[in-house]
Amino acid sequence: MQSNKINLPDTIEQWRLEGSPKRIDSKNIFDYMNGAGELYLGYHFDHLWVYEYRDQSGNDILVELYHMKDSNDAFGLLSLDWGGEAETTMIAFPDALYGKGLLRVWSNNIYVRIMAMKETPVARDVILKLGKIIASNRSNPSPPKLLRVLEPILGSHWTLRRDRIGYFYSHLVLNSFYYLSHENILNLNHLTEAVIAAYEKTRKDHDQKRFHFLVINYPDHQQALMAMNGFVEAYLPDRKRENQPELKNENKNFYQIEDGWMGYKLQNRYLALVFECPDLESAREIMNGVNLNKYQQED
Amino acid sequence: MTKKKGVVTRRDFIRGTVGASIGVTLLGPEWLKGIENREIRSSVVIVRDRRAMDEAMNVDKNVLEKMLEQTLIKVTGKNNVKDAWLSLVSPGDVIGLVPTPHLNPTHDEVIEVVKSSLVAAGIPAGNIRNAQGRSVNLQSITALISLPGLKAHWLTGIGTVLKNYILYSGAPRNYHNQNSAKMGEIWNRPEVKGKTKLVLVDALYPLCDKGPQPDPRYKWAYNGLIAGTDPVAVEAVCLKIITAKREALRGEPWPLSPPPICLEVADKVYKLGTGNLRNIEIQTVGWDKELLI
Numbered sequence: 001m002q003s004n005k006i007n008l009p010d011t012i013e014q015w016r017l018e019g020s021p022k023r024i025d026s027k028n029i030f031d032y033m034n035g036a037g038e039l040y041l042g043y044h045f046d047h048l049w050v051y052e053y054r055d056q057s058g059n060d061i062l063v064e065l066y067h068m069k070d071s072n073d074a075f076g077l078l079s080l081d082w083g084g085e086a087e088t089t090m091i092a093f094p095d096a097l098y099g100k101g102l103l104r105v106w107s108n109n110i111y112v113r114i115m116a117m118k119e120t121p122v123a124r125d126v127i128l129k130l131g132k133i134i135a136s137n138r139s140n141p142s143p144p145k146l147l148r149v150l151e152p153i154l155g156s157h158w159t160l161r162r163d164r165i166g167y168f169y170s171h172l173v174l175n176s177f178y179y180l181s182h183e184n185i186l187n188l189n190h191l192t193e194a195v196i197a198a199y200e201k202t203r204k205d206h207d208q209k210r211f212h213f214l215v216i217n218y219p220d221h222q223q224a225l226m227a228m229n230g231f232v233e234a235y236l237p238d239r240k241r242e243n244q245p246e247l248k249n250e251n252k253n254f255y256q257i258e259d260g261w262m263g264y265k266l267q268n269r270y271l272a273l274v275f276e277c278p279d280l281e282s283a284r285e286i287m288n289g290v291n292l293n294k295y296q297q298e299d
Numbered sequence: 300m301t302k303k304k305g306v307v308t309r310r311d312f313i314r315g316t317v318g319a320s321i322g323v324t325l326l327g328p329e330w331l332k333g334i335e336n337r338e339i340r341s342s343v344v345i346v347r348d349r350r351a352m353d354e355a356m357n358v359d360k361n362v363l364e365k366m367l368e369q370t371l372i373k374v375t376g377k378n379n380v381k382d383a384w385l386s387l388v389s390p391g392d393v394i395g396l397v398p399t400p401h402l403n404p405t406h407d408e409v410i411e412v413v414k415s416s417l418v419a420a421g422i423p424a425g426n427i428r429n430a431q432g433r434s435v436n437l438q439s440i441t442a443l444i445s446l447p448g449l450k451a452h453w454l455t456g457i458g459t460v461l462k463n464y465i466l467y468s469g470a471p472r473n474y475h476n477q478n479s480a481k482m483g484e485i486w487n488r489p490e491v492k493g494k495t496k497l498v499l500v501d502a503l504y505p506l507c508d509k510g511p512q513p514d515p516r517y518k519w520a521y522n523g524l525i526a527g528t529d530p531v532a533v534e535a536v537c538l539k540i541i542t543a544k545r546e547a548l549r550g551e552p553w554p555l556s557p558p559p560i561c562l563e564v565a566d567k568v569y570k571l572g573t574g575n576l577r578n579i580e581i582q583t584v585g586w587d588k589e590l591l592i
Contacts, residue, residue: 034401035454035475036511081508083516100515118355119515172476175557176453176509181308182477182557234306258313 004067004110006134008051013126015053015061024048042170043076043111044069044190053126059118063130066111072144072193074111075167078104080176082163095140096131103127107135143167146195149215149272149292155285157201158211164198178212178275185234186216186271187227193217199286211260211286212275224269225251231264231273254283267292307477307560317560318567321480339573340580341532344373347523347586351503356520358408358503367412369584370499370526384420387496387528388442394422395430395440395494397463402513403450403506409524410446413499433466437490445498449505449525449537451517455479456509456559457541460498460534461571467491479557483565486530498533500525507544509555519544522586531565531572532579536592538562539576543591 010017022032025047029037032050040048051063068074078097084104086094096105101119105112114130116123144167152160166177169192171184177196180186188194194216202208218224228251232239239255254263261277263284270292277283311317346369350362371383388394396413398405418424430440445463452458454475461482465471468485485491502525508517521540527533538559545553566574573579581592 030472033512035452035472036402038454038475039511081514102515113512115513115515172454177556179309179312179554179556179558181306182479182560183306185306185308235308235310258310 006049006065006110008063008130008133012053012129013122014055015059015126016055018052018054022050024050038170038172039176040066040068040077042168042173043073044169045073059116059120059123061114061116061123061126061130063134064113065134066113068109068111071106071108071141072167074106074109075140075143076169076173077111078106079165079167080173082165096135098124098128101127103131105131105135106140107138108140110134110138144193144195146193146215146217149270149290150195150197150213151289154199154213154289155282158199158282158286159201161198161200161210166196168194168196174214178214181234183234185231187223187230188216191219192223209278211277211282213286213290214273214275215290215292216271216273218269218271221269224266224271228264228266228271231271252287254280254287256280263287265290265292307480312558312560315563317480317558318563321560321564322568337570338578339529340578341527341529341573342374342580342582343525343527343529343532343536344370344582344584345502345523345525345536345590345592346370346373346584347521347590349522349586349588351522352520356504358406360408360412363408363503364412364416366524366585367416367499370524371416373582373584374497374526374528380416381420384417384422388417388422388444390421390423390426392422392426392442393440394427394442394444395435395437396427396444396446397431398429398446399448399450399459399463399501400431402452402458402510403448403504403518405446405448405501406503409499409501409503413444413446431463431466433469435467437467437494440494442496443491443494445495445530447498447500449500449502449521449541451507451509451541451555453509453511454557455482455561456555456557457534457538457562458509459500459537460530461486461561461565464491476557480560480564482561483531483569483571486565486571487569495530496528498527498530500533500537502537502540505541505544507541507548517548521589521591529572529579531562531574534559534562534565535574535576535579536581540591547589547591 024032046067049065053061084097084099101116103114112134114127171188196214200210251266259276261280261283262275264273265287272290274286307320311320346366348362348366352358368380371380375383375386377383398410447459447463450458464485465474474482502521502523505521506518562574565571
C-alpha cells in the first residue's frame with residue numbers, strides 16, 4: 001500500500017488554504033453531507049479529509065480526499081459517471097475526469113473531488129495542479145478483476161458501452177445505475193461485488209437497441225443461489241412456479257417481462273443477469289457468450 | 300399473482316402500479332375503493348426571464364421581483380400582487396418560508412424577494428419566519444410557503460417539492476430508499492396538513508442529476524420560477540423538466556434512477572394533488588427557449 005499522507009500546499013496561485021483541514025469519518029459523515037454519506041459507506045469508506053481554499057475575491061475551491069479501503073472502491077466511485085474530459089488515460093479507463101469546475105480522480109485507494117464554486121480558466125489550472133499534487137507518486141493498480149467478465153463484443157455485434165460501466169457493492173448504488181427495486185432483492189452487501197454495463201447495437205433500420213448486463217460475485221455458491229431465489233421471488237413472482245432451481249452449479253432461465261426479455265444464469269458463486277433484451281434469441285445468445293469460468297480461472 | 304408484500308420493483312414502475320402496490324401495503328384493499336372517480340385538475344405556472352441571472356450566475360433581484368409578481372398574478376388570477384398574496388394568506392397569519400438548505404439550495408435572493416413582497420402586501424415582517432429544519436415550531440405557524448430548489452436526488456429520484464418538508468419528520472433517513480414512497484405522509488402530519496398556501500420552486504439554476512453531491516456539469520440556467528398550489532402537480536412539472544434536460548444532455552433516454560416513486564404515491568395514496576400531466580394546465584410566461592415541457 002502506498003502512503004496515504006497527502007501534503008497539500010498552504011497557497012496555490014492566488015488561493016489560500018482556509019483554516020485546518022477537516023477530518024470526517026463514518027460517525028459524522030451524515031453531518032457533513034446528509035444522505036450522500038450512504039454512497040461512500042457503500043464503498044468501504046474509511047475517512048475523508050476536506051480542504052477549503054479561497055482567493056481574495058471569495059472564490060472557493062473545495063478539495064475532498066476520500067480514503068477508501070482499497071483501490072477497487074475508489075475506482076467504483078469514479079465509475080459512477082464516466083462523463084467529462086479525461087485528464088490522463090489508462091489502457092481502458094481514464095483515472096481523472098474534469099468538467100465545468102469539478103475534477104474527479106481515482107488515485108489508488110483515494111477518491112478525489114476538487115470543485116471550484118465558480119469555474120474560471122485560472123481556477124481550472126489550479127484544480128488540475130492540485131489533482132496532480134495528490135496523484136503524484138501514487139500509481140493505480142488495474143481496475144477491479146470482475147470487469148474482465150465484460151467482453152467488448154457479446155453475441156452478434158452487441159458492443160460494450162465503456163462509458164456505461166459501473167462497479168459497486170450496494171443495492172443503493174445499483175439503483176443509481178439501473179433501478180430494479182428499492183429493496184435489496186439481490187442481497188448485495190459489503191461481501192459481494194458487482195459490475196453493470198450497457199451493450200448496444202444499431203440494426204439495419206438504424207434502430208438502436210440496448211440491454212443491461214449485471215454480474216455479481218458472491219462469497220460462495222450457496223449465497224449466490226439464495227440471492228437468485230430471492231430475486232425470482234421478488235422480481236418474477238408470476239414466474240416463480242416455472243422456476244425450480246436445483247442445487248447444482250449452473251441455472252439459466254429467460255422470461256419475457258414488461259421491458260423486454262430478461263435472463264439470469266447462476267454459475268458457481270456468480271450470478272449474471274441480462275435486462276431489456278429485444279428477443280429471446282438475443283438473451284440466449286448473450287448468456288451463452290458469457291464465460292464466467294474464464295473469469296474464475298483468472299480470479 | 301403473489302409476491303413479497305410491499306416490494307416495489309422496476310416492473311411495477313413500468314406497469315404504472317407503484318401507487319397500487321404501496322397503497323395496498325400501507326392502507327389495505329380499502330385503498331382501492333378510495334381511488335375510484337377521483338379526478339383532480341390543477342394548474343402550474345412557469346415564469347422565465349433570460350436576464351434573471353448574468354453569465355456568472357449572479358441573480359438580478361429586480362428581474363426576479365418582476366418574475367415573482369407575474370407568477371403570483373398567474374397562480375391566483377388576481378389583478379395585482381397585493382390581492383394575489385391576500386388571496387393566499389392574511390395579515391394575521393404567521394407565515395413560514397421553507398427554502399431548501401442543501402444540495403442546490405434555494406437562492407437567498409428568492410427568499411428575500413418573497414419576504415419583501417409579502418411585507419409590501421401588508422403582512423407584518425414579524426409574522427414571517429424561516430420554517431426550514433427539524434426544530435421549527437410548526438404549531439405556531441398558520442401558513443407555509445414552500446420554496447424548494449429544483450433538483451434531482453440520488454436516494455429519492457427527485458428531491459424538490461415533496462422532499463422539502465423531510466426535516467419535519469424528525470427522521471429524514473426514514474424517508475430515503477424504498478421509504479421515499481412515503482414522503483407524502485409528512486404533508487399530512489397534523490402540524491403540516493393544509494398549511495401550504497403556495498409552492499414556489501426556485502428553478503433559476505437547477506440540478507438535473509441526482510448527485511449525491513453537486514456536479515456543475517448537470518446544472519443549467521433555466522432562469523425560471525415554477526409555482527402552484529398543488530404540490531404534486533408542481534412536482535410533476537418539475538420532474539418533466541428535469542427528465543427532458545437529462546435526455547437533451549445525453550442525447551438518449553436517461554431516466555432518473557431510482558425513479559421518483561414518491562410522486563405517484565403522493566397523488567394516489569396520500570391524495571395531496573394530481574401527478575397526472577394530462578390533468579395539469581401549464582401556463583408559461585416569458586422566455587420560452589428550451590422550456591422543456
